[in-house]
Amino acid sequence: MKYRAEIDGLRALAVVPVILFHAGFESFSGGFVGVDVFFVISGYLISTILIENIEKDRFSIVNFYEKRARRILPVLYLVAISSAVASSLILYPEHLVSFAKSLISTPIFLANFYFWSERGYFGDATELKPLIHIWSLAVEEQFYIFFPIFLLLIKNYKKIFYTSLVAAFVISIVGSYYVTKVHVDTAFYFPVTRAWELLAGAVAAIILHKRLIDVQGQRAEIISIIGLILIGYAYVGFDDHTPFPGIYAAVPVLGTFLYVVAASNSRFTKAVFSSGPLVFIGLISFSLYLWHQPIFALSRHLSMFEENIPELLLLTAVLSCLSYWLVETPFRNRSLISRKTIVIFSSLGGLSLIVIGAVMVSNDGFPNRYKKEDRALLTQLSDYKGYNQAAFDALQGRTFVGDSGPRIALIGDSYAKDMLNVFNESQLFSDVQFSTRQVNSECGNLYLNNYEVIEPNIPLNRLDRCKVLGWYGGDEFDAILRESDEIWLAASWEDWVIDYLPQSIDNLSEKYNKPVRVFGIKDFGQIRPYDLLSIPPNERSEYRQPASDSAKEISLRLHGALDGYEFFYPMLRPLCDGSSSECRIFTDEGLLMSADGRHLTKEGAIESSRRLSSVLARISSSLGER
CATH class of the missing domain: 3.40.50 (Rossmann fold)
Incomplete structure (x- = not known):
């Protein structure tokens, strides 16, 4: 397919708000919808490639999954293994076991279901999970397991193809709307309630490939700008109280759809988003997306995040550049790395993550590391x-x-x-x-x-x-x-x-x-395990702190x-010995009254x-x- 630099520029507009959202910037309270922008872009790019290859009878399932493996697995495994090493040194047993389970789910692309079982994307708990963001990658890959096969089976039946595509889109978006109303976490993580976003990209691919709509000149400019306005509105107008995905996800999805359909024929928008800096950020966006969350989460565990945000953002950028140049780019080059090598690497790498995670779980997060x-x-x-x-x-x-x-x-x-x-x-x-x-x-x-x-x-x-x-x-x-x-x-x-x-x-x-x-x-005030472990055991029973x-x-x-x-x-006062300003948070035996300051052990x-x-x-x- 013809390379569209302005799509890489849009990737930059997707990944930066996600990172700023996870960094806690209130002005990007809806930055999480950058993932939805990625879904539409991914659906467009992959569908364009699939449709072109199928029409020319040169589509190969093996080649398709080989390219996916080259694109995703090398840097994903690098980040996952790096996170495992750092987590084994930083995380307490409870958190290490949780991390290990997410590590096991990563190579088999079931992370979305694992994090759904733990419930919730917003809030303090999710900020502490190094691999929480891998859920979106799992949703994409679950989609791409079935979508190419679906296209192959009905490639000669146009009526069935369009009917099935419309039906799948409607079922998914209606399901997303109703499931969001009754259980937002399920709608957030499940592939069925997210598929319509990828299918929106597929529809854009069909429109452009078949030239069903020809948007040129000033109309292309206006439509692409409207798309960007919709995306931008979601970034600053949505927050963790927005019923999402549901019908609200239609805002960034429609915005991305309009941009993808029109931007290639615009002048100003295309020029801006084809600029060198934005394109470069777009090129390293996958590495940026993968690296930022482990860095943020582990630094939060060490209580060093808030004071070091600029340094952590710089570290994310440096690691992303290095992984793009030294890992992503070489592995995509078939003349440097053969299919056999990528198959062996993918198999052994995935197996390694599963084994590492299983060892962590079976050893209960290695509590013997502590006194x-x-x-x-x-x-x-x-x-x-x-x-x-x-x-x-x-x-x-x-x-x-x-x-x-x-x-x-x-x-x-x-x-x-x-x-x-x-x-x-x-x-x-x-x-x-x-x-x-x-x-x-x-x-x-x-x-x-x-x-x-x-x-x-x-x-x-x-x-x-x-x-x-x-x-x-x-x-x-x-x-x-x-x-x-x-x-x-x-x-x-x-x-x-x-x-x-x-x-x-x-x-x-x-x-x-x-x-x-x-x-x-x-309430027993803020409980920080790292701080509490630093209190000498013989002093814990008398340690006091104020309620919130x-x-x-x-x-x-x-x-x-x-x-x-x-x-x-x-x-409050009876549990704090009559003074909410001096709550004893340990029992006489030196054990915690509460693990989080609110709920009792x-x-x-x-x-x-x-x-x-x-x-x-x-x-x-x-x-x-x-």
Whole structure:
């Protein structure tokens, strides 16, 4: 195909915002859509090559996958192995095991499914994952496993070809819209809900190859500029609350489509994006994309990211230039590296990544690297998530049986899960029947007659999921609430939720005519494992730090809103020995109360039951009197 320098210029406009987004630049809050620009470009370029070769009867599946291997695998393996070496020296066992699993998924192009299983692209957790960005590469390769075969099978059936292409596009974009509404993470990572973006590039390839639309002169200029405006708007107008991909992804996808179709016949746009600097950034864009995230993530683990962003950006650029010149370019040259060599390299390289990852996983992230007194603490960091969820999730929607003990409906988010663990570890509620209901914090743990009034407070990309989950709705849960003796609420109370909390309590009390107990928030301040390990073991039990300012503010607001309410139980001060400015974050045995400052470890739940003993005993006693 004819080389289009302005497409490489557009690659530069795609990769730079992605990097700036991952670097935390607020002005590029929608920089993540650079990936969608890449999808359309990739769909266009690959489809153009496929269509031209198939029409001339010179298409070869073997040649196609050989070229993909030359293009992708050498630098991908270089970055992955480099990241594995650095991660084995930097990451704690918990994070190293997670990294190892992502490493295993990399050569088999299933990283998108792995990161989907871990949930979430936005937020602190994802910033710490060195290979999180490989998900997009996996989606592309999953598409290219089937698309060439599809083209070959129907190349002689034009009606079927166009009908199938339109059908696949419609199914994918409609699926993306509806799946995004109910579960944004699934829509974000799954190939079916992303395929339409690559197919948009394929449509552009067909239009240009068949000359179905001839855009020239001033019209080409206007259309290509409109495309760039749409892309630019997404970069600065979208953020982590945007329901994405869904219909919002149509903005950058349409923008890229318009640019690809029109830019080659424009003058000004083509000249600008064919300029040397932009083209060079476009040429090294794949290396830039691969290198930046491991560098950023590992530096964040070392708590050295914020102060060294310019240096880290420079390091990313240098490594990208070197890998482009020394790895990408030679491996694409068939006269330098034969097909046999690339096959052997691809097989052994992929196998090496799988073996390295498997060794890391089987050895639990090598905890023996650390001193004996630190190993138990590190084990806590890897186990607390499962512990937090297990008991609560097992009791979701459980119906009460007989009259063997008090019946409690416990409603809330992960903080409610922590509270159930505290109740269980206290041994004071062994005769209680709990039935649980999860209401995510962003939805608001509220029982209201009209939920439309709180919709403006809920992030747009979570609103439809909140509606699907239904707060306290459903006949089965209504029956549980009616059969319960008491209703208990616990949550990481959002600031806006507090305004509606008294009304919610009144609604529950009026409808179900039973006590409604409300538990406040807890917080132990910022937990940084690297800093905590530096504290001598004999000093850990007395180490103190303040709770977060936001937690203190929420706690004060809860006090103000529920002042005088007999069934409100503040948590922050009791768990911090009476002072939210001096929270003991270790148990007497030197183990962590919380792994992240918000959620309890098993030892933290046991210690919390001790610190809250008087409150828990009072509640237990009142239940016995009913």
